[in-house]
Amino acid sequence: MAIRICPSILNADHSRLKEEIDRVSSADLLHLDVMDNIFVPNQTFSLEECRRIIADSPIPVDSHLMIANPDNDAVLYAETGSSSVTFHFEASENPASTIANLKSNGVRVGLAIKPKTSFETVAHLLSEIDMLLVMTVEPGFGGQSFMVDQMSKVEEARDAISKFSGKAPWLQVDGGISLETIVIAAQAGADTFVAGSAIYKAQSPSEMISQLRLAAALKL
Secondary structure, three states: OOEEEEEEEEHHHHHHHHHHHOOOOOOEEEEEEEEEEOOOOEHHHHOOHHHHHHHHHOOOEEEEEEEHHHHHHHHHHHHHHOOOOEEEEHHHHHHHHHHHHHOOOOOOEEEOOOOOOHHHOOOHHHHHEEEEEEEOOOOOOOOOOOOOOHHHHHHHHHHHHHHOOOOOOEEEEEOOOOHHHHHHHHHOOOOOEEEOHHHHHHOOHHHHHHHHHHHHHHHO
């Protein structure tokens, strides 16, 4: 099973963002947290800022939309050049339609669920998406503690994904990922990991990416 490490630039130095992105060029995807101060109590990057970030990134970008109206707005992030667009099930009135719309724009589609949303709630959509994101913190802020109680949800999702006969979706976790918690998440079945503080607070972000990848791989 492939391991994917996705640095979140939420914890990067935003005054020198291009250099900060270049420091994580050994990663698999750049995780771009988009918050609107409506769906979550914080605001990050405008659409135009996202467009510049994506243009400057040496690796593919997954835009994680923590916004209130993804049914209308998610496609805008596909049009910016995102490789992958992930939106929250809880914010969508018609997730199946939004998934189809994103697919028609040629991007990978991720579906994210908050800690209080069960896997069963989205299980029927699993065959339609390219990635399921299980949040291991409440979305909206970086630097929160990893929620171990979400691992049963990851295990349920992995069990369902293991039954796929064709192309299976990636299983991502986001929140509180460190050298210690990535082992727990990998053991539960995650294969794609968002890490912010652990990478950007390390003396060498590229070395931390390698260490995280190794720690996860040894436990899969």
